[in-house]
Amino acid sequence: MRLVVLGGGESGVGTAILGKQKGYDVFVSDFGKIKESYKEVLIQNAIAWEDEKHTESLILNADVVMKSPGIPEKAPIVKKLIEKGIPVISEIEFAAPFTKAVTIGITGSNGKTTTTMLTYHLLKSAGLNVGLAGNIGKSFAEQVAEDKYDSYVLELSSFQLDGIINYKPHIAIITNISPDHLDRYDYKYENYIDSKFRITMNQTEEDYLIYDADDEAISDWLKKNKTRAKLIPFSLTKTFDEGAFIKNNTMEAIINQEEFKMETESIALEGKHNLKNAMAATSVAKLMQIRKATIRESLSNFQGVEHRLEKVLKIQNVQYINDSKATNVNATFFALDSMTTPTVWIVGGVDKGNDYNELMALVREKVKAIICLGVDNRKIIDAFGNVVDIMVEVNNMNDAVKMAQRITEKGDTVLLSPACASFDLFENYEDRGRQFKAAVHNL
Incomplete structure (x- = not known):
C-alpha cells in the first residue's frame, strides 16, 4: 500500500512515521520548504521526501493520500487526486x-x-x-x-x-x-x-x-x-x-x-x-x-491558554492583555465583552471577510482608542472611524505598544485582539502574541 503525505509539517511527519511503522510505502511531498528538524526525522526513519515541488508521477500512484489541513481542496495536485478517485484524508x-x-x-x-x-x-x-x-x-x-x-x-x-x-x-x-x-x-x-x-x-x-x-x-x-x-x-x-x-x-x-x-x-x-x-x-x-x-x-x-485573553503585565496601573489568538470577529466580541475598564484596542491583519458591525455596540461602550496593526486597515477605519476619538495606524508591534502606552491613563486596559489572521506582518498568531508580550516587557 502506497501512502503519500502532502505537507511535511507536524501532522505530515507524524503520519509518515505511523504509516512506515504499519508497513506502508511512504512518500512525503511539500510544495513549500520542509523545516530542517522535520527533514532530520524523515531521514532518521528512512522515509522518502521532496520539498519545494510536487512530482506528479510519485504522488498520483498513491493508494491513499493524507493531506495536511493547511492545503486547500482547490490545490491543483489535490484536484487531480480527487479526479482519479484516490482517497484524500486527514491525519485524524x-x-x-x-x-x-x-x-x-x-x-x-x-x-x-x-x-x-x-x-x-x-x-x-x-x-x-x-x-x-x-x-x-x-x-x-x-x-x-x-x-x-x-x-x-x-x-x-x-x-x-x-x-x-x-x-x-x-x-x-x-x-x-x-x-x-x-x-x-x-x-x-x-x-x-x-x-x-x-x-x-x-x-x-x-x-x-x-x-x-x-x-x-x-x-x-x-x-x-x-x-x-x-x-x-x-x-x-x-x-x-x-x-x-x-x-x-x-x-x-x-x-x-x-x-x-x-x-x-x-x-x-x-x-x-x-x-x-x-x-x-x-x-x-x-x-x-x-x-x-x-x-x-x-x-x-486552571491557568488558561497562551495568547487567549492572557494578562501580560500591569504598568502604571494599565493592564496589558494578549488575545492574539482572536483571529475572527466572534473571538474579539468575547474579548471586548469581558472588558470592564476603558480600552485601547489593537486590531487588524488579514481579514477573512469580517463584518465589524457585530462589534459596534461594544466599541461604542468600551473602546476609547483604536490602533490599527495591519497592511490594509481600510475596513476597520471605515467601520469605526466615526465611533472612537482616536484612530492610529502602525505597521509593527513595537510602535503599536508604544502608541498604546501614550494614549492610556491609569485604570485603562490595552487589548491586543486582532479579529484577523496574522500573515501580513507576522509568521502566525503565536509570533504576533510573543512580539506583543516582548514589546510590553520592554516598556
Missing part, C-alpha cells in the same frame, strides 16, 4: 483505526483551544492516561505510533474534519459556530457549518455530542438534521434535565442522573464565554466518571 482519519484509545474530539469557531486544554487538564489531574493532540502539540499520528495513551483529547479544525470518512470521537464537543475561514468554503456559511458537524456524522447511540444550546447555527442544524449521538447541551440562559447550565451564580451539570455543582466565582477562567468552556469540559469529566472533588479543584486552578 488515517491514525484513528490504529488505536483502541477513546477519543474526545473538540471543534468550534472559538474556544476550542481553551476547552481542549481545560478538558485535558481535568482528565490528567484525575490520573487518567491521556494524550493531547489535533491542532495542539505533537501530532496524533505520531502519538498513536508510540501507543502510550488510553484516551486522547483532540482539538479538531473544520479542515481536519473535512478529511474524515469513518472517524468518530466517543465524545464530541461543538463549542460554537460563527463565520470563519469562509474563503475555504466558497463563501457559503452553511458549508462551513456542515463541515463542523462532520464531527458527529459517524457517532452511534453509545456516543455523546456536547454542544452550546445558546448558539443559533448549532440549534438550527440540530433541528434540521439528525445525529445518533446522545445530546448533552450547555447554556448560560436555559436549564436542562440533562446537560450543564448556570443558575443563581452556580454552574450545574446533570449527567447520567448525577448532579455536579460549583459556584461560578470559584472557576479560575474569567468571562461568560469561559463559563461555557468550563461547562463543556465538566460534561466530559462527568462522562468519564471523574470525582467531583477533582473536577472542582481542576476548574479552580
